[in-house]
Amino acid sequence: MMEGMTIAPGQVPVAPHGARHPLDPDPVRSSKARAVFALGLMGALTGLFVGGVVPATLALVLARQARREAYASGGFLTGAAWLRRGERLAWAGLVLVAAVVVAALVIGLVRSAGTPFGHDYAPNVD
Template sequence: MMEGMTTAPGQPPAVRQGLRHPLDPDPARSTKAQAVFALGLVAALTGLFVGGVVPATVALQLSRQARREAYASGGFLTGAAWLRQGERLAWIGLGLATVTVVLAVVYGVVRLAEAPYTQDFAPDVN
């Protein structure tokens, strides 16, 4: 019926879309994907203060659920780009928190090494 039909003279034939069942839901953006992005952004912004560990962990757990739901929906849940960016930001937040903790430990060890090892008594004490 639409095989030889074109949209305008000189243009290629119109691509026929697969028939969609009337009861199929419309594609919608996953709200969990938006939440993962927001939590990942918070994690990246607060990662240097070690406060980004909690939102990053929640974002990564929520991203697993969002991926599972998107797969089960058969393509009716969208937002994969938001999900990928949120995961990247969450991993950046965890990396920044790790760097902060490592630097704090190194600083503490250096300060401990510079401190005198024994107690310094007065010269008249045995």
């Protein structure tokens, strides 16, 4: 531990990290994580207008690719928090789309149940 450095009660000292290899890349935020968040946000905002299904689906597909790339990078790609938020927003957008579609179907069925089936003839026609 360094001289003159005090540690508050309950705090755990941080172990010094080993020296990085000079050829190791610097950790960088994944650009796909930002795209997933942006698409997820668009999906959530436009979920009430059934068009939200397109950006939400793209966000989920891109999130899968971003997770695969982050795993393969060995920790040099960051942005997992943005990725999680984007996925949650995308799923929220898809839930909103599903709710709108179900509501439209129910309203359509109720309206069609109230109308008579077939042709309605005048009372004096046999």
